[in-house]
Amino acid sequence: MAEVVEKSNIELVSSPPGIEGPGFFATSLDKVIGIARANSIWPLPFATSCCGIEFMATMAAHYDMGRFGAERLSFSPRQADLLMVMGTIAKKMGPILKQVYTQMAEPRWVLSMGACASSGGIFDTYSVLQGIDRIIPVDVYVPGCPPRPEQVLDGIVKIQELIKNESIRRRSRPEYKDMLAKYGIE
Amino acid sequence: MYSNNGPIDYLPIIITALVAGGFVVTTMFVTHIMGPKRQGKVKLDTFECGIESQGNARIPFSVKYFLAAILFVLFDVEVIFLYPWAVDFRNLGMAGFWEMISYMAVILIGFLYILKKGALKWDTD
């Protein structure tokens, strides 16, 4: 029997900073909501090409994205928190991607996986949209063609950091409104 | 054997009802407050896999959908009446048994009628 490692390397979710006293613990509502949202992301896999197959490997048992709370995929934008755009987005697909992003419920985040989604990748051609940030705001870019599953999981962890540190009222602030107005999304 | 069950014995039921109802109300209230509200015309449009929807959904659909649903409700209600019988199965003895059998027999005849009329046949157009 392998000797038991004293300090197991599984790092539990650290509790948020807050005031601790005998028997009580106080922290801000933002932090609590942030942790709840970060560890229960429902991704919408907008998988179009090769990155979609690598995403299947990320979801399968070997790399298991379920460890990060993102087990339940939602194919309808109504119940999705995270739009994962994976693969090449052609110009024919642009309006569809923008429509799906607009119909997602707030608060919503976008992870652009792969070089094709982030910048058109090796396909600098007449029919490919050179990067989805031309039509929708993107939070995290994952490089690679296709990125290894570990890189995708690193992108998910970065999204979780974003969610944890985001204040609840960000989505109704004027800066957010005119940032979206720049993309023509009201 | 029976303790005189005064109103105090209904307390647990009331507590569970309160907790259940309370959970539903609070979560709806909290999400209503917490969730940012950004209503736009495009967002409120029906989700059609990313393209604009054409035509409306309110067109007549074939009756077999409705039949399947209503027959399920019917046989589901029948099962509900079996529960009290199952609880007091021993004391009701043979008399109760034959009553339930006749009850189920009546519904079984209805079921056979449904099968013969082919109400549940799904593949016909």
Add this chain to the structure above:
Amino acid sequence: MEEQELLTSVETKLRENFGDAIISAEVMRDFPVFTIKRDKIVEVIKYLYDEPEMEFRFLTDLCGIHFPDNKGKELGVIYHLHNMPKNWRIRLRIFFDLNDAVVPTLTTVFSAANWQERETYDFYGIVFKGHPNMKRIMNVDDMVGFPLRKEFPLEDQNREDKNDAMFGR
């Protein structure tokens, strides 16, 4: 080798029935290649389909090609036919002018040609007369110009971050 015999056998058969419609016949690498007049192409393929000794009953491939510099014959369509039982493969080519790029459709003989003809139209602007659904298949419907022609630029035009100096242009 047997391509040569296949070439001669098919060529003699075609010459008998279609005479001057067969412009040239040669063997390239391991394929007998026939260049045929444009308006006779569907009859030739139907003949090769029905003829008991020929029986080319499988359309392997259909694609367009663009040679800007040979005048009068800029655009071309290339058909690959395959006789599966005897494993014979031949290639038919037709060439025609850029301005009247109209070719009779092959969907009457092979349903496989439906989308391939739409793709050839989408890439080269070759209209297939009699095609049930002649419109673009790959690109956005309101796209102007035919992308696989030689003069059409490859790169995405509204991309401003790529200055030519870095790419030696």
Add this chain to the structure above:
Amino acid sequence: MPDKNKHNKTLAETPVVTAEKLEEKEYTILNLGPTHPATHGVFQNILKMDGEIIIDSEPTVGFIHRAFEKLAERRPYNQITPITDRLNYCSSPINNMGWHMTVEKLIEAKLPKRVEYMRIVIMELSRIADHLVCNSVIGVDAGALTGFVYVFEEREKIYEIFEEICGARLTTNIGRIGGFERDFPDAAWAKIHKFIAEFPKVLKEFEKLLVRNRIFMDRTIGAGSISAERALNYGFTGPNLRAAGVDYDVRVMNPYSSYEDFEFTIPVGTNGDTYDRFMVREEEIWQSFSIIKQAVEKIEKLPKGVFHADVPDFYLPPKEEVYNNMEALIYHFKIVMGETEIPKGEVYHAVEGGNGELGFYLVSDGGRTPYRLHFRRPCFICYQAYPEMIRGNLLSDAIVTMSSMNVIAGELDA
């Protein structure tokens, strides 16, 4: 022709939609749109349905059209291999090697036996990976998710073998024109032997889960069936055609890369429905598995160390030679800058890909880049028959039919 599909309606009996018939009966229009989970990403079907039965379907494709053929006209021969990865990205080594063989046919290069056997090992491994994805996704679309998770574990092992050899998992860019960029490391051989030892057990488990499963058989037998004669007219090749009853396989019809030295049989179905396609792929996995075993034995008998042919105009000389002697440096420079002379000519070479006959039609005018490169993409050609295959079936049959045809978006919208 399977006279009855599973809803005992022959194709003739299903209501043919004529213009006036349409008006008098209101049909529901369902949009099986681009982001539907079962369309594997990017196909759109406007289904005209009467209740659950599909009357007509109008597919739209081209949602990830990336202009492969235009791109290939601007890249020298060595740089086209990364494009071919992204054609059928479930089995990219087969596309790479198909492309390399096309160029070798153009320059008439002769490859040593060992290189051809190594190529066969890689191609058959990627065919197994492709069929594993397709069969497990048929299970997922019919509701059996566990098969998918177990079988993907095996696929990771195949990915690890590819990683040992060429460093990449999915888009492998494996091999060069004339052979391989380096010999297989011992770790790769060890992993191949481990894979050979452990794979059958998991595959038997997967087969026990689905093959005689009552629900799976009811869902797939008779769903989306096509007759052999219609399949040939639609230009079907590969497992979809073999499921319809025609035993056409490019590895047997025109053997390339010395496939003739191996004994393997071609599984053939009878009525070309989803269950037959599933079983044909299942049997092909076993055949590919036995080919790999035969190839590994043959390679062990051959002398070690040979991993590429002598093709100076295309094969980059090894780095230590480039830095030491002048001639290799000149060759290296000429190949990279594309100054080597490339023969003129037209070549068509077909390879048995994961979905059928993957053909490369290369027209070269001796220039640095191909004058015209056309990919014969089996998915693009066989997806045309989708409306005819699902007419008269239910919507759930249409979903299972689509995943059983293994239509890969990258190959379809090349």
